[in-house]
Amino acid sequence: MMQKLTTHVVIVPASFAPPSLYSTLVQSLVECGFSTTVIDLPSVGFRDPLPAASMEEDAAHIRSTTTKLADNGHEIVLLMHSYGGICGTESTVGVSRIERQVAGKPGGVVHLVYISSPVPEIGGSVQTMMGNNMPHFMKLEGDYLISEPKGCASVNFSDLSKSEALTTLAGKTVIVTGGANGIGAETVRLFNSHGANTIIADLERTRAEGEAVIRSLQHPTSALFITVNILIWDQIKALFSQCIQHFGKIDIVVANAGIMESQSLFDIENVDEQGELRESTEGFRVIDVNLKGTINTLRLALHHMRHNKPVSPGSLRGSVILVTSTSGYFGTTGVGAYITSKHGLTGLLRASQQGARDLGIGVNAVAPFFTPTPTFKELAEKWKNSGLKSNTPGDVAQAIALASTQKETGKCYMVVGRKSVEVENSRNALLEQWLGRETTGLLQSASKLFEANGYPLPKT
Known part of the structure; x- marks a missing residue:
């Protein structure tokens, strides 16, 4: 018997953003008839011992969630906010509806929605997108892109009022x-x-x-x-x-x-006296x-x-x-x-x-x-x-x-x-x-x- 596919929205938060930040959006989506899941990113929140979870760990966690949803017959809309667009894009490998159809599996990711987000290639990141144009306050240390707080704030949080x-x-x-x-x-x-x-x-x-x-x-x-x-x-x-x-x-x-x-x-x-x-x-x-x-x-x-x-x-x-x-x-x-x-x-x-x-x-x-x-x-x-x-x-x-x-x-x-x-x-x-x-x-x-x-x- 063929499984009926239903649409499920998966929200991938921005960096430092807990799921609760999206509660109003979730409520609106549910009222419109969409079942919804908000990813709790491993890199968000307290981590002991350090270092914090990597982007790859975030992507793996998202992939695990979307795979389970797809196995249950859901067509997935991946809605990604800010940083969520990077790890969210990476997480789609093997979970798209086309890839799953080829493998004889139901469901899969059908739409990618980016909200104020960079859109890197698979396997890419902000670092690969910027190339040699990396801001002076960011540097690559191993697998981590480190931002110096004051410099980062001067660029990302400079929306002061006129006064x-x-x-x-x-x-x-x-x-x-x-x-x-x-x-x-x-x-x-x-x-x-x-x-x-x-x-x-x-x-x-x-x-x-x-x-x-x-x-x-x-x-x-x-x-x-x-x-x-x-x-x-x-x-x-x-x-x-x-x-x-x-x-x-x-x-x-x-x-x-x-x-x-x-x-x-x-x-x-x-002109002068001579008409010049x-x-x-x-x-x-x-x-x-x-x-x-x-x-x-x-x-x-x-x-x-x-x-x-x-x-x-x-x-x-x-x-x-x-x-x-x-x-x-x-x-x-x-x-x-x-x-x-x-x-x-x-x-x-x-x-x-x-x-x-x-x-x-x-x-x-x-x-x-x-x-x-x-x-x-x-x-x-x-x-x-x-x-x-x-x-x-x-x-x-x-x-x-x-x-x-x-x-x-x-x-x-x-x-x-x-x-x-x-x-x-x-x-x-x-x-x-x-x-x-x-x-x-x-x-x-x-x-x-x-x-x-x-x-x-x-x-x-």
């Missing part, structure tokens, strides 16, 4: 270029309110405004105004030296200083400040931060935030020099990543959409009357501060209509869709070649 993330700024030392006005001043206020030492780095003509900002701070004695022109190398070198002398080290640099032209780069009617087109000196000034000045700031930040000691294994030595603009991605306005310079900052963000990672320093960017400040008073009024959404300086300051707390690098947070969205991840993920697999593969291979061997330039 919790900002508490990590206490005691940090932050330089904000262009910090006397607008977004820069609001950024100084936010960092200082969370206990950071803050340095307003700006032109001498902004001293009165900068000192007024300091008087408005919650912790004015933890703030300095230092005169600097970011285009003058000796001045910006002195800025970093003074900060280190005063506060001991520099943890965060916000490269915020920037300007915009008042005359179009493409005004070809701007004038050079766009204002346009080149914009490119100098926004691009060259930011490069100066970034290079010195990397130079000094490389000496910082990470707070914990896996943490960064420092953080640099490049303040760019949505104009660094979209070029739809008439300020050609500004748009060109901000596109240059997007390129600088990408170009800096290899060096930044090698040094253990985060370089990220914040790209604000239109943000009304006193500089744009007339446009702000026009914008308000249009009904279009805009940011506040506080929105952008918060995006900058949060970006500085991240343990990742190479991100750009676009702040549009008071919302912050990371854009570099999406851009990277879509490259193959835009360009095709072959072209994308060639470009990526070329990038690796350049990064590995450098790009020697011809002698001139």
Whole structure:
């Protein structure tokens, strides 16, 4: 007589997860008519003597359970959570319905369901999946993959709320270029309110405004105004030296200083007495400040931060935030020099990543959409009357501060209509869709070649 097959759900827990964690899920499955078993993994819970049970022991235990169920005529859905996907995959050898049918046996595993889980090949593990990309806090010791707790926590448990993330700024030392006005001043206020030492780095003509900002701070004695022109190398070198002398080290640099032209780069009617087109000196000034000045700031930040000691294994030595603009991605306005310079900052963000990672320093960017400040008073009024959404300086300051707390690098947070969205991840993920697999593969291979061997330039 042929045995009637029934579906049975077997839940394989995550590491450190007891069966009781899945009680609500079990109840829901039972209410839907599914008989259910939750595996009690040998590696979970107290083990004396050590070492703890291995992944192979977990897989063998799962295989034993599913084999008994299959022998009783059950078709098995193996539902695997996190780590459970690794030992669960391994456990299927010899227990799939097809293998059991060939052997003349009933039942077997018919479906594999992975919940937030790696999916290795049979015989594989997290280590074989990662290859040479093993995180610094993990190491292989015999048959065990050992994780250093603090480093592991910094990656796996970094889902802090915004308010919790900002508490990590206490005691940090932050330089904000262009910090006397607008977004820069609001950024100084936010960092200082969370206990950071803050340095307003700006032109001498902004001293009165900068000192007024300091008087408005919650912790004015933890703030300095230092005169600097970011285009003058000796001045910006002195800025970093003074900060280190005063506060001991520099943890965060916000490269915020920037300007915009008042005359179009493409005004070809701007001629001299002889009718010759004038050079766009204002346009080149914009490119100098926004691009060259930011490069100066970034290079010195990397130079000094490389000496910082990470707070914990896996943490960064420092953080640099490049303040760019949505104009660094979209070029739809008439300020050609500004748009060109901000596109240059997007390129600088990408170009800096290899060096930044090698040094253990985060370089990220914040790209604000239109943000009304006193500089744009007339446009702000026009914008308000249009009904279009805009940011506040506080929105952008918060995006900058949060970006500085991240343990990742190479991100750009676009702040549009008071919302912050990371854009570099999406851009990277879509490259193959835009360009095709072959072209994308060639470009990526070329990038690796350049990064590995450098790009020697011809002698001139």
